[in-house]
Amino acid sequence: MKEIKRFILFVALFAALYAIPFRNNTVSRSILEAVLMLQEYVREHVLLCLVPAFFIAGAIANFVSQGAVIKYFGVQANKLLSYAVASVSGTILAVCSCTVLPLFAGIYKKGAGIGPATAFLYSGPAINVLAIILTARVLGLEIGIARAVGAIVFAVVIGMLMHLFFIRDEKRRDTDPEFAHVETEETLRPLWQTAVYFFTMIAIIVFVNWGKDERMHLWNIVYRYKYFITGAFLLFLLYMIIAWFKKEELKSWVDSSWGFAKQILPLLFMGVLAAGFFLGRPGHEGIIPSRWVARLVGGNSLRSNLFASVVGAFMYFATLTEVPILQGLLGAGMGKGPALALLLSGPAISLPNMLVIRSVLGTEKTIVYVLLVVVMATLSGMLFGHFFS
Numbered sequence: 001m002k003e004i005k006r007f008i009l010f011v012a013l014f015a016a017l018y019a020i021p022f023r024n025n026t027v028s029r030s031i032l033e034a035v036l037m038l039q040e041y042v043r044e045h046v047l048l049c050l051v052p053a054f055f056i057a058g059a060i061a062n063f064v065s066q067g068a069v070i071k072y073f074g075v076q077a078n079k080l081l082s083y084a085v086a087s088v089s090g091t092i093l094a095v096c097s098c099t100v101l102p103l104f105a106g107i108y109k110k111g112a113g114i115g116p117a118t119a120f121l122y123s124g125p126a127i128n129v130l131a132i133i134l135t136a137r138v139l140g141l142e143i144g145i146a147r148a149v150g151a152i153v154f155a156v157v158i159g160m161l162m163h164l165f166f167i168r169d170e171k172r173r174d175t176d177p178e179f180a181h182v183e184t185e186e187t188l189r190p191l192w193q194t195a196v197y198f199f200t201m202i203a204i205i206v207f208v209n210w211g212k213d214e215r216m217h218l219w220n221i222v223y224r225y226k227y228f229i230t231g232a233f234l235l236f237l238l239y240m241i242i243a244w245f246k247k248e249e250l251k252s253w254v255d256s257s258w259g260f261a262k263q264i265l266p267l268l269f270m271g272v273l274a275a276g277f278f279l280g281r282p283g284h285e286g287i288i289p290s291r292w293v294a295r296l297v298g299g300n301s302l303r304s305n306l307f308a309s310v311v312g313a314f315m316y317f318a319t320l321t322e323v324p325i326l327q328g329l330l331g332a333g334m335g336k337g338p339a340l341a342l343l344l345s346g347p348a349i350s351l352p353n354m355l356v357i358r359s360v361l362g363t364e365k366t367i368v369y370v371l372l373v374v375v376m377a378t379l380s381g382m383l384f385g386h387f388f389s
Contacts, residue, residue: 058258
């Protein structure tokens with residue numbers, strides 16, 4: 001079987017090298033866009049977003065009690081509590097659709113139910129406080145409010161539907177020896193130390209990625225001193241590592257973090273290359289001309305909303321970039337309904353994001369999750385466009 005896969009890969013590579021017209025200006029420009037988008041992603045997101053996220057995921061795998069994860073996010077957990085926490089997590093994390101992946105993989109592998117886990121997966125990048133404020137300021141108050149309300153409702157509804165659709169798998173997973181009858185382990189340190197440790201790491205990822213907004217004075221004060229704040233948290237984290245943890249624990253933490261990186265980074269990079277090739281970077285052309293996109297998302301029809309949802313689902317948006325992109329598309333004739341549809345699908349999922357989710361959940365669950373996001377974004381866009389066109 002392995003040799004057959006190698007043969008198919010070899011044939012596909014040969015066919016691509018033989019048939020792709022690399023000398024064609026559109027093709028060569030799109031390939032360059034793919035490489036430039038990957039370079040931009042590596043420069044802006046890997047060191048400051050993904051690397052801290054990998055360490056947080058590794059910490060979840062090692063220092064969070066499996067019993068605690070199952071108690072609060074497992075199949076038998078209190079649904080009100082688990083979905084409430086998962087659906088508003090984005091207000092704390094403010095991460096993009098790729099940075100949330102190691103955190104999602106960490107809690108799911110610890111035993112979290114698919115409902116709360118996917119609610120967390122959606123809400124992490126979707127409910128970004130600054131992005132919602134910026135959306136309201138630039139695109140209009142009604143779109144900003146609709147995005148905020150829609151994102152929270154989406155997280156809960158998608159999580160609950162994923163739980164219902166795969167309830168048999170969940171029950172089977174709940175009786176798995178790995179997760180069944182797990183008691184809360186006796187930890188090596190007090191709960192408050194673990195809480196402070198995770199709070200510090202989350203603070204690092206939040207402040208080091210703090211964005212700038214000239215119209216928000218207090219926000220800009222934090223932006224001006226964000227590296228000093230981040231440095232202070234880093235020093236405190238270093239103190240905790242030295243004072244609270246044993247050498248064996250730290251080795252296990254690093255090994256787990258590296259395990260997440262090996263699983264996720266190759267798929268992300270392939271996905272970013274594909275997204276750059278087909279759609280280009282914001283403000284640049286890929287193989288699919290942007291004028292086609294603008295032409296297809298005018299008005300408030302089912303087609304325009306569905307198209308906006310699908311394009312948003314496959315395109316990669318770095319945090320906050322969706323707002324200026326939509327500003328340009330609205331100026332080019334995009335309807336308000338499709339704009340909201342793209343806002344509710346785009347920042348939460350992407351082609352790189354889907355590839356990694358598939359490696360964690362499998363093909364069937366990933367397809368259902370993506371379809372739920374696209375269908376709900378489409379319907380929400382049509383409803384919003386009907387009242388605010």
